[in-house]
Each structure stands twice: as structure tokens, then as C-alpha cells.
Amino acid sequence: MMTARPDDDERNARLLLSVWSEPGDEQLAARVAHLGAARVVDEVLTRTSPLRRAAAMQTRIGPSPRDSRVLAEHLHQRARRCGARFVVPGDPEWPTQLDDLLTRAPLGLWIAGATNLRTLAVFSLAIVGARASTPYGEGLAHAMAAELADECWAVVSGGAFGIDAAAHRGALAGGGVTACVLAGGVDVPYPRAHASLIARIRERGLLISETPLGGAPMRHRFRTRNRIIAALSRGTVVIEAALRSGSGTTAREAHALGRAVMAVPGPVTSPQSAGCHALIKDMSAHLVTSSREVLRHLDPALVPEDEDWSRDSLAPREARVLDAVPLRRPAPLHRIAATAGLVDVDVMAALGLLEADALVVREVGGWRRGSQR
Amino acid sequence: MMTARPDDDERNARLLLSVWSEPGDEQLAARVAHLGAARVVDEVLTRTSPLRRAAAMQTRIGPSPRDSRVLAEHLHQRARRCGARFVVPGDPEWPTQLDDLLTRAPLGLWIAGATNLRTLAVFSLAIVGARASTPYGEGLAHAMAAELADECWAVVSGGAFGIDAAAHRGALAGGGVTACVLAGGVDVPYPRAHASLIARIRERGLLISETPLGGAPMRHRFRTRNRIIAALSRGTVVIEAALRSGSGTTAREAHALGRAVMAVPGPVTSPQSAGCHALIKDMSAHLVTSSREVLRHLDPALVPEDEDWSRDSLAPREARVLDAVPLRRPAPLHRIAATAGLVDVDVMAALGLLEADALVVREVGGWRRGSQR
Numbered sequence: 012m013m014t015a016r017p018d019d020d021e022r023n024a025r026l027l028l029s030v031w032s033e034p035g036d037e038q039l040a041a042r043v044a045h046l047g048a049a050r051v052v053d054e055v056l057t058r059t060s061p062l063r064r065a066a067a068m069q070t071r072i073g074p075s076p077r078d079s080r081v082l083a084e085h086l087h088q089r090a091r092r093c094g095a096r097f098v099v100p101g102d103p104e105w106p107t108q109l110d111d112l113l114t115r116a117p118l119g120l121w122i123a124g125a126t127n128l129r130t131l132a133v134f135s136l137a138i139v140g141a142r143a144s145t146p147y148g149e150g151l152a153h154a155m156a157a158e159l160a161d162e163c164w165a166v167v168s169g170g171a172f173g174i175d176a177a178a179h180r181g182a183l184a185g186g187g188v189t190a191c192v193l194a195g196g197v198d199v200p201y202p203r204a205h206a207s208l209i210a211r212i213r214e215r216g217l218l219i220s221e222t223p224l225g226g227a228p229m230r231h232r233f234r235t236r237n238r239i240i241a242a243l244s245r246g247t248v249v250i251e252a253a254l255r256s257g258s259g260t261t262a263r264e265a266h267a268l269g270r271a272v273m274a275v276p277g278p279v280t281s282p283q284s285a286g287c288h289a290l291i292k293d294m295s296a297h298l299v300t301s302s303r304e305v306l307r308h309l310d311p312a313l314v315p316e317d318e319d320w321s322r323d324s325l326a327p328r329e330a331r332v333l334d335a336v337p338l339r340r341p342a343p344l345h346r347i348a349a350t351a352g353l354v355d356v357d358v359m360a361a362l363g364l365l366e367a368d369a370l371v372v373r374e375v376g377g378w379r380r381g382s383q384r
Numbered sequence: 385m386m387t388a389r390p391d392d393d394e395r396n397a398r399l400l401l402s403v404w405s406e407p408g409d410e411q412l413a414a415r416v417a418h419l420g421a422a423r424v425v426d427e428v429l430t431r432t433s434p435l436r437r438a439a440a441m442q443t444r445i446g447p448s449p450r451d452s453r454v455l456a457e458h459l460h461q462r463a464r465r466c467g468a469r470f471v472v473p474g475d476p477e478w479p480t481q482l483d484d485l486l487t488r489a490p491l492g493l494w495i496a497g498a499t500n501l502r503t504l505a506v507f508s509l510a511i512v513g514a515r516a517s518t519p520y521g522e523g524l525a526h527a528m529a530a531e532l533a534d535e536c537w538a539v540v541s542g543g544a545f546g547i548d549a550a551a552h553r554g555a556l557a558g559g560g561v562t563a564c565v566l567a568g569g570v571d572v573p574y575p576r577a578h579a580s581l582i583a584r585i586r587e588r589g590l591l592i593s594e595t596p597l598g599g600a601p602m603r604h605r606f607r608t609r610n611r612i613i614a615a616l617s618r619g620t621v622v623i624e625a626a627l628r629s630g631s632g633t634t635a636r637e638a639h640a641l642g643r644a645v646m647a648v649p650g651p652v653t654s655p656q657s658a659g660c661h662a663l664i665k666d667m668s669a670h671l672v673t674s675s676r677e678v679l680r681h682l683d684p685a686l687v688p689e690d691e692d693w694s695r696d697s698l699a700p701r702e703a704r705v706l707d708a709v710p711l712r713r714p715a716p717l718h719r720i721a722a723t724a725g726l727v728d729v730d731v732m733a734a735l736g737l738l739e740a741d742a743l744v745v746r747e748v749g750g751w752r753r754g755s756q757r
Binding site for chain 1: 520524648649650651652653657658661664665670671673674677
């Protein structure tokens with residue numbers, strides 16, 4: 012895949028192609044990989060190309076070299092006006108994980124928000140699930156997202172009703188970063204009822220889309236969108252899904268990309284958990300019951316396998332405090348006390364004992380887990 | 385292992401050894417496998433044997449050849465009085481599956497009930513789980529046991545409170561056969577509160593124990609008892625279990641014996657499902673959500689993999705009727721109608737269509753599933 016820093020021609024060419032085509036057009040992507048975007052644009056402008064007609068339809072102007080320069084400038088202006096940017100492979104902000112999609116990689120991504128996409132994607136996981144969720148699933152999505160955000164993991168999801176929204180909200184509540192991959196343009200909040208949630212995600216994280224600005228969230232774009240969610244993340248957790256659901260396609264994409272696929276079980280009497288059980292049975296998705304287990308699958312080095320055993324030897328108070336200490340980002344005493352539900356003086360005493368066993372480490376900002384198992 | 389028809393000496397010897405020893409004594413079993421039970425009894429009677437002292441303790445009489453003949457006769461009489469029998473390897477009623485336990489096979493089994501143990505064990509599965517169960521788990525255990533009993537599978541369990549009792553009751557409600565493997569003697573109903581359930585199991589199925597008549601259900605006997613449950617069954621289904629529970633040991637025994645191990649998931653917020661989730665995660669137990677999935681793991685030939693797909697093409701009424709038709713044992717029209725919740729005339733019409741597709745077959749006694757997928 013392309014790794015050289017893209018020049019303006021290449022960037023503009025990808026911009027135009029992304030406007031002229033539909034997300035996930037594999038033939039086009041293959042041609043771009045073969046010739047470079049600039050030459051594919053030349054083909055459209057000078058020769059008969061299947062894109063030529065589509066380009067005229069999409070932009071309502073005949074694609075001529077001059078018109079296309081005007082269009083590119085117009086798109087850049089529009090992006091600047093709404094605070095969005097278009098990133099392409101080779102950009103410093105391009106998340107290289109997307110290259111795993113090979114010819115299914117997007118031509119570029121429209122993004123809006125304060126965070127750097129590449130940095131966000133280093134420690135990111137997808138939490139997705141049913142729109143028609145239950146309080147059980149929503150509660151879990153919220154709690155897991157908050158705990159993972161607290162461990163500095165970015166939560167990627169699709170902004171939909173139900174599980175997606177609960178995951179975004181949980182990540183925000185956990186003080187973390189979250190990214191919403193939209194099926195329409197990043198300036199088209201969808202669903203409408205989530206306009207304020209999506210605005211908050213933009214403030215604290217990122218809105219991401221393969222669809223150009225102003226593009227409608229059309230049905231087929233949700234499917235192609237799911238591959239971006241899967242590819243951006245080190246792993247995908249499905250929390251509640253009906254059989255044959257959209258989250259099922261995200262999980263399958265993640266599986267095909269060699270990412271960790273995880274599913275949370277639920278009552279077998281709940282149709283909302285049937286898709287999760289099917290993923291575990293039929294796709295060997297990992298059954299996960301807690302954010303700690305999710306972390307273990309994302310990066311086994313982060314959570315020692317025998318942690319549960321060493322915890323067995325601790326007194327109840329120490330075990331409780333240890334549970335409340337974050338793995339990576341130090342937390343101050345009062346936050347650990349609040350999480351553990353204990354008074355500061357007891358937490359202090361417990362931390363002292365845990366520190367002696369190298370189970371916790373004191374750092375600027377508080378305590379985090381130690382390397383000792 | 386022993387397969388020759390045992391003579392009276394061998395049977396009496398095993399009877400005496402089972403009274404003189406504790407269930408699950410591997411050293412004794414190895415010696416019996418090596419020398420035969422009769423010679424091991426001779427050792428006890430004539431030479432210094434570690435059993436000699438224990439034998440004297442257990443029976444309160446010094447083990448002499450004469451005393452032991454008296455004791456054997458007394459035990460036979462006692463068994464006859466309470467309608468129990470002692471079966472040993474090589475007996476026509478001995479379930480050969482137990483030979484898979486090798487040196488951990490019981491010396492013999494005390495059984496009481498109307499059914500033949502060997503026949504029962506041909507199609508048998510264990511349903512076990514937590515004593516401190518929830519209505520969710522109990523409902524599932526009851527329904528699964530009833531459905532599997534309806535398919536002519538014998539449900540083996542341990543007679544305990546919670547899941548075990550729900551499984552026995554479900555099997556009885558499903559008109560099937562159930563076996564209860566007790567930790568105490570088959571004439572010692574335990575727990576006491578289950579005296580009437582255990583009496584019903586004896587009437588319709590079997591009570592089984594390695595512990596001699598009158599033996600108390602002592603703590604360590606539950607653990608050794610679990611291996612009998614696992615070995616007698618083609619597979620073990622765990623429905624609700626805490627972490628590190630008795631049902632976990634049954635599942636591990638089943639796993640070690642190469643039997644199918646299955647666990648039913650539940651809410652991750654329920655400690656009663658934590659053991660099931662651990663079995664799926666750590667022991668690769670099959671996640672099962674219905675009796676049909678259980679059957680698939682017990683014998684894949686019984687339930688075609690693509691059944692769900694062919695059912696997709698059926699009209700809702702036919703699908704509902706097909707679901708109500710048993711796999712193996714024919715059911716009469718009125719029972720299928722009751723199960724499907726439809727009136728006879730509709731069921732009749734649906735059965736006609738299903739029969740034309742070879743999805744059901746008419747036989748003496750009603751309809752059962754056809755071979756067509």
C-alpha cells in the first residue's frame with residue numbers, strides 16, 4: 012500500500028474520486044492502487060471511464076479538468092468552513108491499520124474533531140450492538156466503555172441508537188476519547204436524535220466518514236461503514252445483537268482482518284443476545300464478561316493471566332482496592348477510594364501493602380497497577 | 385477392563401470391598417483390576433492389608449472368611465428388602481461407559497428403580513448446576529430436560545436443590561426417564577426435602593450410588609459421585625454454576641472422559657452464570673442455548689446443521705408445527721397441536737404439507753421428524 016507522503020495532486024485526486032464514487036468501490040480502489048489516484052482522475056477527465064457518467068451525476072457538473080479543479084477547491088473550502096478535514100493514505104494522521112483492508116481501504120476519510128486519528132487508533136476498540144437493545148445491554152456497554160476509556164482506550168462505534176450510543180456515552184463518562192464512524196457525511200448527524208451526542212463526540216473525540224460532506228446516510232453505506240469500524244480497532248466487542256444483524260457484519264469484518272472478536276453473553280431467552288451467542292458458537296468469538304477480559308484479548312500483556320490467582324491471596328480490603336486501581340493511567344487517592352467504596356485512610360493503608368508487593372506503583376497523578384503479578 | 389460375566393464369588397467380593405472401602409479408592413481399584421476382587425478380599429481376610437483395619441471399622445465385625453460370608457448374605461438380604469440391587473462390571477445391566485473411568489471405575493453400583501441401567505445409559509445426558517440457582521436457570525433446566533426426555537434421552541443428575549431438581553422434574557414432566565446419582569446410599573434420600581421427588585425418580589427411573597445402602601451422603605462423596613454422573617452420560621450440560629462449583633468438577637470429569645461438555649450462558653451480571661461462562665472460556669465448553677443445540681453436540685446426526693435454513697423457507701404455521709414434532713418418538717396429533725398452540729385442523733393441514741416435503745413421517749403413534757433436511 013501507499014506510504015509516501017501524498018502530494019497535493021494525489022490528495023485532490025482522492026478527494027474528487029471519493030466524491031465521484033460510492034464508498035467501498037473495490038474496482039476503483041484496485042485501479043487507484045495500480046495507477047495512483049491522479050492518473051485515475053485523468054482517465055475520468057480524458058477518456059471513457061465508467062466513473063465519468065457517475066461523476067457527472069454526483070456533482071451535477073461535467074467533469075472537465077477545469078471543473079474538477081473548481082470542485083476540489085470548493086470541497087476544501089466547504090471542509091474548512093465546517094471544521095472537517097480529508098485525510099488520505101500517507102498523511103501523518105492516516106491510521107495505517109486501514110491498509111489491512113487492501114483494495115477495500117477507503118480512498119480517504121473525512122474527519123472532524125479535536126483528536127488526531129492516527130493517535131486515537133493506536134489503542135482503540137470497537138463496541139457495537141443492537142439498536143433495539145435492552146437495559147441489560149446498554150448498562151454493560153456503558154460500563155465497559157467507561158472502564159476501557161479510563162484505561163486510555165478509544166471506543167469506536169457507529170453512533171446508532173441502543174448499544175452504540177451507550178458505548179459512546181460510557182466512554183465520555185469515563186473521561187475518555189471516542190470515535191463515531193458515520194454512514195453519512197461528518198456534517199450530517201445521524202440519527203437526528205443523537206445530534207447533541209454526536210456534537211459532544213466531535214468535541215472530545217472524532218467523527219469519521221468515508222462519505223463526503225453532505226452525503227446522506229444511505230442504507231448500503233452502513234454495511235461498507237462497518238468495515239471501517241472493524242479495521243480502525245484492535246478488536247470488536249459485540250454487546251447484544253439479533254441474529255443476522257449489522258453488528259454481525261462488523262464482527263465478521265474484524266474476524267477477516269485478524270482482529271480480536273468478542274461477544275458478551277446474555278440470557279438465552281433474550282433475542283437481543285442470540286446474535287452474540289451465535290458469534291461465540293459459529294465464529295469462535297471470545298466470550299467476554301468484563302472490560303478486564305476485553306483488555307486481555309486486546310493485549311494479553313496488559314492483564315496477566317494469573318491475576319485472579321494472585322488476587323486470591325489478598326485480604327478482601329486489598330483486593331477491593333487493587334480492583335479500583337487503573338491498569339495504565341494513574342488515579343488519585345480520592346478516585347480510587349470512590350471506586351472501591353472505602354474511606355481514604357483504609358485505601359491508603361491498602362495501597363501501602365499493595366505497593367510493597369509491587370502490585371501498584373505510585374506515579375505523578377496517583378496510583379496505577381504494577382508489573383508484579 | 386473386566387468384561388466376562390462375573391461369578392458369585394466376584395460379585396460378593398466386590399460387594400464386600402465396596403462396603404469396606406470409600407468410593408473412588410484408586411489404589412484399591414488398581415489392585416482389583418490387577419488381581420480380581422476375590423483375591424483382594426482373600427488378601428484382606430488372610431494377610432495384612434490396609435483395608436483390613438478399615439473393614440473392621442466399617443462393619444464392626446472382624447473380617448474373617450465366615451464373617452464376610454455372613455456380611456455378604458446380610459447385604460444381599462438388605463438390598464432385596466429395600467428393592468435395591470448391586471451391579472458389577474460384566475453384569476448385563478452394567479453400563480460399559482463406566483469402564484472409561486479405568487482405575488477410577490466404581491467396584492459396583494447400588495441401584496434401585498424400575499429401569500435397566502445399561503439401557504438407560506445408551507441415550508443419557510447429565511444436566512447439572514447450582515444449588516443456589518435463579519428462576520432463569522431453573523426454568524431452562526426444566527424446559528431442556530422436558531424436551532430432551534421427550535426425545536427419549538434419559539436425564540442424569542444429582543438430586544440436589546436448584547438446577548438438579550429442576551432437571552429431574554422436567555424430565556418427569558416430559559414423560560421421560562431420569563436417573564439420580566446419590567452421594568449416600570440409594571435408601572438414604574438426600575436432601576431430605578427431596579424425599580418425594582427421589583421416590584418419584586425411583587418409580588420412573590433409577591437411583592444410583594456407589595455408596596452402600598445406609599451410607600451417609602458425606603461431603604467428600606459428592607466429589608467422587610460427580611465422576612459417575614459424567615461417565616454415565618454422553619454429555620454434560622451445566623446450567624448456572626458459581627465459579628469453582630461442584631458442577632464445574634462434573635464438567636471437568638466429562639471433559640477428561642472425552643464427553644461433550646456444554647454450558648448455558650446467562651447475564652454476565654449474574655454470579656450464578658459465572659461458572660458457565662468460565663467453562664466456555666477456559667475449557668472450551670460448547671455454548672448451548674436450546675435443547676436442540678444440546679442434541680447436536682450429543683449426536684450431530686440427530687439434528688441436521690442446516691435445519692434452521694430449511695425452516696426459513698416454511699410458512700409460519702408449518703414452521704410452528706414442525707417445531708412441535710419430536711425428532712425420534714412419534715407424537716399424536718393432539719399433542720403436537722397442544723405444543724404448537726394450534727387447533728387440530730390447522731395442524732393436520734400443516735402436517736400434510738410437511739409430510740409432502742419429507743420433513744415429517746407418519747408412524748404408529750403419530751408423527752416424528754423425517755430424514756429430509
